[in-house]
Amino acid sequence: MGNVGQVSVTFAVLLWPVDGRSAELHSYEDDVLRLVDEHRGRVVTRVRSVDPDDTHPGETQIIEFDDDAAFESYMADPRRAAMAGRRDECVARTQLWRVDAD
Numbered sequence: 282m283g284n285v286g287q288v289s290v291t292f293a294v295l296l297w298p299v300d301g302r303s304a305e306l307h308s309y310e311d312d313v314l315r316l317v318d319e320h321r322g323r324v325v326t327r328v329r330s331v332d333p334d335d336t337h338p339g340e341t342q343i344i345e346f347d348d349d350a351a352f353e354s355y356m357a358d359p360r361r362a363a364m365a366g367r368r369d370e371c372v373a374r375t376q377l378w379r380v381d382a383d
Contacts, residue, residue, distance in 0.1 A: 290352055291325070291345045293383040295338035297374040303339050305371035310340060313361055313368075320355035321347040325382065345382065
């Protein structure tokens with residue numbers, strides 16, 4: 282994957298919905314994650330909690346990019362930024378960290 286010498290980057294993403302807004306969170310994520318492949322990225326897995334609450338996320342994702350520049354490009358995508366209002370209405374909390382996927 283990627284060019285020789287480049288190191289892929291993988292992130293775990295945990296998302297908690299605003300109370301009563303789980304469907305909107307999943308719809309928002311459906312739309313924003315469509316942009317990932319345009320930035321040399323892949324959604325490795327995406328799972329939804331059967332019964333989300335304040336301690337457990339409503340959605341968990343593993344996302345991989347060819348390199349840091351690809352991730353930064355995705356984060357700066359103006360179409361993603363244009364959806365920030367939707368995100369604010371349905372996502373109460375996000376945790377994102379880099380992980381090693383063997």
